Amino acid sequence: MADRVHPMSASPSSTLPQDHVAATETTPLHPSFRRTPPPPPGTYIVQIPKDQVIRVPPPDRARRYKKLAARPVRRRRVRRACCALLGTVLLLVLLAAAFVGVVYLVFRPRAPSFSVTSLSIRGLDVLAPSSSSLSPQIDAAVRADNGANKKAGIDYRDGGEVTISYYGEHLAAGQWPAFYQAPNNVTLFSTVLTGKGVGFTEDQRKRLAAEQAAGKVPLTVEATVPVRVRFGKVLRTWTVDVKSTCQVTVDKLADKAAAAENRGCRIKVRPLWWWW
Incomplete structure (x- = not known):
């Protein structure tokens, strides 16, 4: 007896319409609800890479654009x-x-050193009436020592001044002579100091008379001298002021030269870097 073949029924998928099958293959499972709206009819969308975009300012702002574009270049040049x-x-x-x-x-x-060797005082009479003014004249012998400098000379310029005072009371003033002092040199010179309208109080006269009787009259000699240091024949520094203050004691106030005892001189000068 021959086997009987029963025809199989068609599967459900085979019975679906062709359009429905195509739609199922292309439609995503989770459709997006934010789709870009289609462009209006008659328009075109052209996509250009960002590095190829050339911006051209409008004609009315071209000049301002040039200024703004040139500003970084100017800043770099100034810097x-x-x-x-x-x-x-x-x-x-x-x-x-x-x-x-x-x-x-x-x-x-090195800075030079100074000392006062002698003073000759005239016109300073402590016995004169207190109402009268005095006009003293003092001849001062000064010793300038440049022995500390073995290779540098000192050029003393015009305009130097020397003053003598007694406990702050100005007595006389004079000029410091201009000269050149070679290295490792000692120079002695004298200068004339004059004063006018000098007056002492009664207490100052009594104290001055007592000090003269004891042979110890203290005086202060001050000098301000513009100098230049000379190195060799060509090299020189700027002109600076050298200030010297010497405390001197004399034994008498007479017409003859009085022996001066130096109690120390203080030299004040600017540092070397200021001289250049």
Whole structure:
């Protein structure tokens, strides 16, 4: 007996319409509800890479655009110029400091020292009436010692002044002579100091008479001298003021020269770097 073949029924998928099958293959499982709306008819969308976009300002703002575009370039140029100027100034300062240091190490400059050897006082009579004014004249012998400098000379300029006072009371003033003092040299010179309208109180006259009787009259000799240090024949410094204050004691106030006892001199001078 032959086997009987029963026909199979078609599967449900095979019975679906063709359009429904195509829609199922292309439609996503989770459709998006934020789709970009389609462009209106007659328009085109052209996509260009960002690095190829060339922006051209409108004609009415082209001049302002050029100014704004050139501003960073100007700032860079100004910064470079300022940096170059600052570097040049610092280089010059370093070179000047190095030069001064070399000169100092080679010549070893020192300030000169001064002392008063004698004073000749006239016109200072303590026995005169207190109502009368005095006009003293003092001849001062001064010793300038440049022995501390072995390679540097001292050039004393015009305009130096020497004054003598008694407990702050100005007695006389004169000029410091201008001359050149060679290295390792001692120079003696004299200068004339004059005063006018000098007056003492009764207490000052009594004290001055007592000190003269004891042979110890204290006086203060001050000098302000513009000098320049000379290194060799060519190199010189700027002119600076050297101030000296000497405490001197004389044994008498007479027409003859009185022996002066120096109680110490103080020299005040600016540091070496100020001289350049």
